Amino acid sequence: MTAAAARPRVDARAKVTxxxxxxxxxxxxxxxxxxxxxxTVGKGRVVEIDTAAAAAVAGVRLVLTRFEASExxxxxxxxxxxxxxxxxxxxxxxxxxYRGQPIALVVADTPVAATEAANRVCARYExxxxxxxxxxxxxxxxxxxxxxxxxxxxxxxVGDAEAVxxxxxxxxxxxxxxxxxxxxxxxxxxxxxxWRGDTVVVHEGTQNAGALRNGxxxxxxxxxxDVEVISPYLGGGFGQKNSLQPHLGPVALAxxxxxxxxKFVMTRPQTFHQGSFRPASRHRVRLGADGNGRxxxxxxxxxxxxxxxxxxxxxxxxxxxxxxxxxxxxxPTRLVRVDTQTPGYMRAPFESPASFAFxxxxxxLAYAVGRDPVALRLANDTGTDPITGQxxxxxxxxxxxxxxxxxxxxxxxDPAPGSMxxxxxxxxxxxxxxxxxxxxxxxxxxxxxxxxxxRVVVAVDGHEMGQGIRSAITFLVADDLxxxxxxxxxxxxxxxxxxxxxxxxxxxxxxxxxxxxAALRELRARLGVAETGMLDVGAAVxxxxxxxxxxxxxxxxxxxxxxxxxxSRAGKVAFTGPVYPGFTSFSFVAHFVEVRIEATTRRVRVPxxxxxxxxxxxxxxxxxxxxxxxxxxxxxGAALREASEPERRxxxxxxxxMEEYVISVNAxxxxxxxxxxxxxxxxLNPVGVKGLGEVALxxxxxxxxxxxxxxxxxxxxxxxxxxxxLL
Ligand code: MOS
Numbered sequence: 001m002t003a004a005a006a007r008p009r010v011d012a013r014a015k016v017t018x019x020x021x022x023x024x025x026x027x028x029x030x031x032x033x034x035x036x037x038x039x040t041v042g043k044g045r046v047v048e049i050d051t052a053a054a055a056a057v058a059g060v061r062l063v064l065t066r067f068e069a070s071e072x073x074x075x076x077x078x079x080x081x082x083x084x085x086x087x088x089x090x091x092x093x094x095x096x097x098y099r100g101q102p103i104a105l106v107v108a109d110t111p112v113a114a115t116e117a118a119n120r121v122c123a124r125y126e127x128x129x130x131x132x133x134x135x136x137x138x139x140x141x142x143x144x145x146x147x148x149x150x151x152x153x154x155x156x157x158v159g160d161a162e163a164v165x166x167x168x169x170x171x172x173x174x175x176x177x178x179x180x181x182x183x184x185x186x187x188x189x190x191x192x193x194x195w196r197g198d199t200v201v202v203h204e205g206t207q208n209a210g211a212l213r214n215g216x217x218x219x220x221x222x223x224x225x226d227v228e229v230i231s232p233y234l235g236g237g238f239g240q241k242n243s244l245q246p247h248l249g250p251v252a253l254a255x256x257x258x259x260x261x262x263k264f265v266m267t268r269p270q271t272f273h274q275g276s277f278r279p280a281s282r283h284r285v286r287l288g289a290d291g292n293g294r295x296x297x298x299x300x301x302x303x304x305x306x307x308x309x310x311x312x313x314x315x316x317x318x319x320x321x322x323x324x325x326x327x328x329x330x331x332p333t334r335l336v337r338v339d340t341q342t343p344g345y346m347r348a349p350f351e352s353p354a355s356f357a358f359x360x361x362x363x364x365l366a367y368a369v370g371r372d373p374v375a376l377r378l379a380n381d382t383g384t385d386p387i388t389g390q391x392x393x394x395x396x397x398x399x400x401x402x403x404x405x406x407x408x409x410x411x412x413x414d415p416a417p418g419s420m421x422x423x424x425x426x427x428x429x430x431x432x433x434x435x436x437x438x439x440x441x442x443x444x445x446x447x448x449x450x451x452x453x454x455r456v457v458v459a460v461d462g463h464e465m466g467q468g469i470r471s472a473i474t475f476l477v478a479d480d481l482x483x484x485x486x487x488x489x490x491x492x493x494x495x496x497x498x499x500x501x502x503x504x505x506x507x508x509x510x511x512x513x514x515x516x517x518a519a520l521r522e523l524r525a526r527l528g529v530a531e532t533g534m535l536d537v538g539a540a541v542x543x544x545x546x547x548x549x550x551x552x553x554x555x556x557x558x559x560x561x562x563x564x565x566x567x568s569r570a571g572k573v574a575f576t577g578p579v580y581p582g583f584t585s586f587s588f589v590a591h592f593v594e595v596r597i598e599a600t601t602r603r604v605r606v607p608x609x610x611x612x613x614x615x616x617x618x619x620x621x622x623x624x625x626x627x628x629x630x631x632x633x634x635x636x637g638a639a640l641r642e643a644s645e646p647e648r649r650x651x652x653x654x655x656x657x658m659e660e661y662v663i664s665v666n667a668x669x670x671x672x673x674x675x676x677x678x679x680x681x682x683x684l685n686p687v688g689v690k691g692l693g694e695v696a697l698x699x700x701x702x703x704x705x706x707x708x709x710x711x712x713x714x715x716x717x718x719x720x721x722x723x724x725x726l727l
Contacts, residue, residue, distance in 0.1 A: 009623050010471045010485060011233070011464070020233045023205040024190040024265050031192070032061060034251055034264040035114035037104040037121035038273065039096045042130035042651015043339045046094040046103055046123050053120040054106055059113035062254055063121070064105045067091050072249045073219050077310045077342070083208075083215025083571050084244040085276050086342035088309045091250055096125065097309055098340045099652030100273020105250045107262055115267075130339035132646035134282055134303055140337040141303070144314055156317045158387050159328030161288075164297035168288025172364045176285065176357035177718040179643035180305070181278040182271075182653070182661050183346045187235025189275055190265035191248055193255045199226045200252055205234040207242045207463045209493055209500035214571030215244035216252060224571075229500070231493035237465040239345030240275045242504050247274075272656035276344025277644060279305035279312065283357030288328075293369040293376040297328040300358065306335045307342040316354040318578070319436040319698070322392075322586055323358065325382025339651065345504060347634060348694040351437050352701060356638075356719060359433035359702035364715065372415060373432050373706065374405050385584035393585040393683035394690070396614035397434060400590035403675060404432070404612040408592035417713035426596040426605075429711025435698025438578035439585035439616075439681070439690040440507045441557030443568045444515035445498050448477075448523045449550045454538030456481065457489045458519070459497035461568075462512040467693050468623025472509050473516055475620055476687065480520050482534030501568040506587070506691025507575055509619055511557075514685040518553035526551050558583075558684065585684050587695040588614040591632070593703040597711050602726040604708065606636050607670035609700075616681035616690035628674040628696040635700020637664040640720050 014020040037054070039046070051063040074089040076082020090102040104121045108114035131138035144155070165171065191204035200222070206212055209229035217224040234241060247264055255262040266274060281304040288297035298321075304314040317331025348355075366373040381398050384391055405411070413430045414420055420428040446460040456477055464470045470490045477488045491497045492512075501511075524531055526549050527540045541549050554565055559581040567574035578585050592610040597603070609632050618624045641662045645654040655661045680688025701719060708726070709715050716725050 006621055007475060007485065009468055010474045022187055022233050022235055023203045023231055024192055024263055026192040026203045028192065028194050028261040030260045032107050032109060032258060032260045032262050033111040033114045034105055034107045034254060034262050035118035036102045036270060037106065037118045038270060039099060039101045039103050039125070040650065041096055041125045041127045042099045044096045044125045044127040046096060047126050048124040049103060050122040051104060053122065054117040057108065057113050057117040057120065059109040060106060060117045061109065061258055062107040063117065064091065064250065064254060065103065067250065067253065072253060073221065075215055075219055075244055078211065078243040078573060079311070079313055081572060083211040085242070085344055086246065086307065086310050089249065090246050099650060100270060102246070105254060107254050107258060130651050132338050132340065132648065132651065134280055134305060134336050136338065141334050144333045144335050155330070155332050156321050156387055157330040161297045161299045161328040161330040164328040165286050165288035165299055168296055169291050170289045170365065170368055172285065172287040172361050172368060174285055174361055174364060174717055176283045176360055178281045178353035178356060179719065180280045181346065181638065181642050182644045183238045183240035183275060183277060184658065184661065184663055185236025185238055185240060188265050188268065189241070189245055189247065189271055191251055192261060192263045193252045194261035195256050199228060202227065202229045202248065204229065204231055204248065205241055206231045207234065207237040207465060207504055208502040209463065209495050210571035211243040211502065212248060213495045216248055219249040220252060229495045231463060234463060234465040238347045239349060239504060242345055242502060268658060269656045272644070272661070273652045274341055276342060278346040278349060279343035281353050283354065285357050285361035287361050287365050289365055289369065291369060293365055293371045293379060295324055295326045295380050298326045300331045303334045303336055305338050305343060308337050308339055310342040311335055312343050314350060316350040318438060319351045319586065320354045320358045321387050322385060322436050322584070323434060324380040325384065325386050327386060329386065348437060348697040351435065351694065351698040352635070352638065355433060355435050355699045356701040356705065359699055360705055360717065363702065363706040363709065374401055374410055377401055377434060388579055388584055390582060390584050393583045394614070394616060394679060394681040395588060396677040396679060397588045397590070399677055400588055400612040400614055401434065404590040404592045404610050407673060407675065408610040410592065417710055422596055425599040427599065427711040429595045429597070429707035429709065431593045431703045431705070431707025431710055433591055433699040433702040433706060435589040435591070435695055436586045437506055437691060437695035437698055439510065439587050439684055440505050440575045440577035441560065441684070442501050442507050442511040442575040443554065443556050443560065443565045444501065444511040445552070445554045446512070446515035446519040447498055447550065447552045448519040449548050450523060450537050450541050451548045452538055452541045454483065455487050455489065456483065456537060457491065458516055459491040460512050460516055461498050461501050462508050463493040463503040465503065467508065467627055468620045469508050469512060471623050472619035473512055476513055476516055477520065481537055483537055499569045502573055505575060506694045510685060510689045510691050513619060513687045513689055515553055515555040517687050518555050519551050522551035522553050523549065583683050585681065585690060587690040587692060589695050589699055591699045591703040593707045595704060595707040595711055597726065602723045604640055604721060606704065610673045612675045612677070613692065613695065614677040615692040615695065616679070616684065617688035618676045618678045619689050624676065624692055625674045627693055629672045631696025632672050632700050633664050633669055635697050636668060636704065638719060639701045639704035643720055
């Protein structure tokens with residue numbers, strides 16, 4: 001790695017010193033604090049609500065149990081063309097759709113008073129039966145409708161998978177179960193809302209300031225121009241903060257009523273019942289192959305939970321149909337309605353559970369035909385998108401596998417399960433899996449201002465979730481102009497400086513960088529300097545005879561229709577990919593995992609992981625490697641720790657605290673070696689970047705479970721793996 005490539009995160013210092021201000025860090029003058037009382041039944045109706053005890057708590061200013069629909073309109077679900085994490089707006093009716101749904105909002109002078117008062121709200125319910133899981137009697141199963149405004153939702157099918165599978169020499173047919181998982185970003189959901197005259201100013205950690213702005217305006221019946229949303233940093237988003245939350249409208253109305261700024265921070269247990277989460281899914285994978293393990297057919301069926309009130313689209317087959325050159329593929333998907341808040345996007349929402357199922361099945365195939373799992377994967381690689389017949393814009397799966405195997409020392413692996421042991425008697429297992437994630441693009445608008453002082457300020461569409469987008473933009477500008485990193489300021493996540501579209505789907509950097517790149521071309525044109533090469537910014541601006549020179553550019557993805565820019569400006573989802581005119585674009589990864597299983601306790605440890613990623617050009621080496629490590633750690637948690645358990649008696653989730661919802665900690669994490677192919681993608685955009693954030697996680701779970709099989713001979717088709725599974 002060169003010195004330039006190893007540049008630290010530009011906001012590292014601000015983040016560790018506390019100088020970086022997160023949404024709910026704000027404490028404007030006169031601040032009041034909100035807390036929520038929530039439903040304690042799994043479904044039903046509020047019959048009676050008593051707020052007297054709550055109102056009597058010293059310092060309480062407001063107890064709200066119900067808004068008029070004229071005051072607060074219900075939002076439209078983001079995946080139905082709106083702005084919100086779900087269509088159900090609490091506090092508009094007596095209907096309880098899920099446990100943990102807010103029934104009252106309390107505002108007080110201190111957070112302690114607000115919390116105490118919220119706990120004193122008393123409600124009587126008429127309870128109704130509820131469904132919580134795929135197999136529950138009341139769970140409604142439906143074929144995934146194709147009318148949702150998301151591309152590629154139609155069931156993917158090519159060739160005649162059923163017939164070819166039936167006639168295949170070797171067949172794998174297994175079912176894999178993935179549990180519900182909670183997103184647990186360090187930063188809790190919350191906001192600080194302040195009215196300045198008719199303008200409402202929102203500070204909230206969000207991946208989608210534009211949706212908050214436009215969605216809140218619609219809910220309150222005001223002009224989006226009168227809403228400012230500011231979100232320069234998130235303490236983790238992971239998809240949970242991808243749009244308008246149900247708390248924002250009520251908190252904004254409370255602030256207006258009180259004439260005071262109001263802060264709301266959701267409690268951690270409430271987050272489990274109100275934040276979006278990864279729904280449970282069941283995967284039946286049928287693979288047909290010849291005697292050498294060359295895949296001829298795959299039938300990949302998925303059932304995924306959604307809520308009673310929304311259809312959370314399931315897109316498991318999109319990436320799995322591109323892992324290998326399978327000529328006959330079908331992927332029918334069903335949604336299953338249960339009584340929870342609407343589940344949602346959570347890092348590699350479909351691709352990670354899908355990879356657990358699909359890459360486990362591929363490992364099973366490798367053992368069925370007696371072929372090394374790496375060799376079998378190499379033999380099934382393809383340069384052509386099997387679904388569209390188009391070439392991939394770039395695809396370095398084979399190189400990821402070869403380089404990873406080399407770095408890991410895969411050649412020393414004895415393929416027989418249970419054959420490798422450590423000195424202390426632990427079983428050693430080595431597993432491999434690959435991953436893919438669609439390389440999508442959203443429209444983006446970038447504004448660049450160069451000053452005679454040699455400084456450059458960039459205002460662009462994008463949100464810093466910790467993934468390093470601010471660093472990637474800064475380095476692009478510094479390198480393009482040949483100026484020092486500290487001459488560049490990047491303003492993102494702020495509706496006051498640029499329209500803000502959803503940062504998700506791993507398209508953030510791949511959307512913002514092309515816009516900034518285009519704005520820099522425009523800036524150079526305005527300065528009358530060469531299109532590339534080092535620039536004395538201060539001198540060039542001075543020569544133009546002005547204190548500053550500004551330029552703006554709006555970019556679209558390849559073949560993306562211009563009306564996508566209007567959708568984006570309206571705060572609606574507007575992305576294209578992974579299929580573009582003439583090519584298909586995915587990011588890829590290969591993970592190699594070593595597990596050690598203690599002989600007596602059967603405790604599973606993961607001492608080392610090697611991950612090699614193909615994400616196009618690496619825009620910020622340090623933050624990119626960090627992102628991959630984060631994905632690997634998450635995958636270890638998904639394989640060995642994480643599951644949200646349904647609460648059968650009272651509805652919702654049983655384990656709704658950080659004590660009981662177990663994620664990986666430092667002691668769980670061994671050595672994680674990260675390497676990048678770092679070849680610019682030649683087609684997706686002029687900067688050569690694809691996405692990275694989510695592909696990092698895809699394939700980690702099956703690499704672990706495949707390693708456990710190698711260690712023990714036990715094929716576990718349900719995660720997380722527990723000690724009990726291995727006794
Ligand atoms: Mo991501 S789960 O698309 O924020």
